[in-house]
Amino acid sequence: MARDPLLRLDAVSKIFDTGTVGLENVDLDIGHGEFVSLLGPSGCGKTTSLRLMAGFEMPTSGRVLLDGQDITALRPYDRPVNTVFQDYALFPHMDVAENVGFGLSLRKLSGADIKRRVTEALELVGLADKIHARVSMLSGGQRQRVALARALVCSPRVLLLDEPLSALDANLREQMQIELKRLQARLGTTFVMVTHDQTEALSISDRIVVMNRGRIEQIATPAELYDAPATRFVANFIGTMNLLEGKVLEATAQTHRIAAGPMTFDIAPCDPGRAPAAGAPALVCIRPEEITVFPAPSDGALPAQVVSTVFYGPMLRVFAEIGGGQKLMIDTPRRTAAAAFEPGALIYVRPNAGCGRMLEP
Numbered sequence: 021m022a023r024d025p026l027l028r029l030d031a032v033s034k035i036f037d038t039g040t041v042g043l044e045n046v047d048l049d050i051g052h053g054e055f056v057s058l059l060g061p062s063g064c065g066k067t068t069s070l071r072l073m074a075g076f077e078m079p080t081s082g083r084v085l086l087d088g089q090d091i092t093a094l095r096p097y098d099r100p101v102n103t104v105f106q107d108y109a110l111f112p113h114m115d116v117a118e119n120v121g122f123g124l125s126l127r128k129l130s131g132a133d134i135k136r137r138v139t140e141a142l143e144l145v146g147l148a149d150k151i152h153a154r155v156s157m158l159s160g161g162q163r164q165r166v167a168l169a170r171a172l173v174c175s176p177r178v179l180l181l182d183e184p185l186s187a188l189d190a191n192l193r194e195q196m197q198i199e200l201k202r203l204q205a206r207l208g209t210t211f212v213m214v215t216h217d218q219t220e221a222l223s224i225s226d227r228i229v230v231m232n233r234g235r236i237e238q239i240a241t242p243a244e245l246y247d248a249p250a251t252r253f254v255a256n257f258i259g260t261m262n263l264l265e266g267k268v269l270e271a272t273a274q275t276h277r278i279a280a281g282p283m284t285f286d287i288a289p290c291d292p293g294r295a296p297a298a299g300a301p302a303l304v305c306i307r308p309e310e311i312t313v314f315p316a317p318s319d320g321a322l323p324a325q326v327v328s329t330v331f332y333g334p335m336l337r338v339f340a341e342i343g344g345g346q347k348l349m350i351d352t353p354r355r356t357a358a359a360a361f362e363p364g365a366l367i368y369v370r371p372n373a374g375c376g377r378m379l380e381p
């Protein structure tokens with residue numbers, strides 16, 4: 021990031037009156053025009069982070085900065101930040117225009133200005149024809165758009181979204197994800213979105229912040245997070261991962277040879293300056309789709325016994341056991357003969373060349 025970040029959490033902690041730790045010493049920089057998602061299990065501090073950015077919550081220690089300016093003490097309405105709440109928080113007795121224009125009327129804009137900006141905001145979210153509709157007559161997806169228009173109408177520098185799509189059914193949700201991403205790209209506004217849906221975070225974010233117990237585990241692009249989880253928590257949380265306990269056979273600056281049960285991996289080290297000692301314990305991460313399965317013996321493939329299978333539409337997930345009690349998940353395209361994967365069947369498995377990463381246990 022060449023420029024200063026737009027939004028910065030600087031060593032922010034939040035301890036509630038109850039003694040519960042909401043956030044613990046969190047540092048986070050969000051760039052101009054970025055789409056950042058906060059992802060993590062329930063109670064990890066996502067909403068708390070968003071409320072601190074919005075000004076609904078004060079940190080116990082640390083600072084919130086916008087464009088280098090300390091805004092920690094600024095009230096929500098004095099920050100150029102707007103929030104879309106999970107339940108949309110629309111006023112049911114007002115029509116769409118009144119809902120969207122509410123923030124502008126508080127700012128004492130003229131009626132003509134309010135009308136123009138409300139119309140623009142509704143056009144942005146594709147709801148111009150519903151301007152005089154009662155909110156109670158709208159569908160879930162339409163309400164979601166009204167909430168979005170209401171937050172965007174004040175032209176915030178940062179838009180905060182707390183689980184904005186969680187009330188929508190799967191199809192509508194997917195459609196709104198695409199729309200949200202398009203809208204953000206078009207406006208160039210910085211979006212910070214809370215979600216506990218990893219598919220959603222992976223598909224629409226520029227960067228993802230993975231949180232766990234009030235701390236940040238990793239901040240990375242979706243592809244980096246998927247391909248190179250930095251911690252065991254992230255490896256387990258993002259996608260499906262085989263985590264194999266093993267030990268280092270030999271480690272040089274170029275490659276680490278690791279044995280995990282009967283399998284051997286040659287792994288390019290992430291940090292060539294830090295080779296582990298031979299014999300040290302190591303954890304190998306490999307995705308189910310990075311392992312090839314054969315119904316009959318094949319060069320370099322190890323025998324394994326099928327325990328069970330799960331049908332996932334485009335592919336089949338095979339749960340198998342290799343020697344030494346090591347369990348393995350393998351994803352295979354469905355064209356492979358299903359009969360080969362009856363429980364108890366013998367199959368042959370081989371990690372794809374260059375796949376697998378090492379984590380220190």
Ligand SMILES: Nc1ncnc2c1ncn2[C@@H]1O[C@H](COP(=O)(O)OP(=O)(O)OP(=O)(O)O)[C@@H](O)[C@H]1O
Nearest residue numbers: 036038040041042061062063064065066067068216
């Ligand atoms: N006002 C509050 N008073 C006391 N504890 C709180 C308060 N708000 C949040 N917490 C606690 O702080 C922790 C983080 O809560 P937070 O709402 O940020 O979680 P979250 O990641 O948004 O979870 P979810 O996915 O369930 O919405 C939780 O342990 C929660 O119980």
Ligand SMILES: [Mg+2]
Nearest residue numbers: 066067068214
């Ligand atoms: Mg929450």
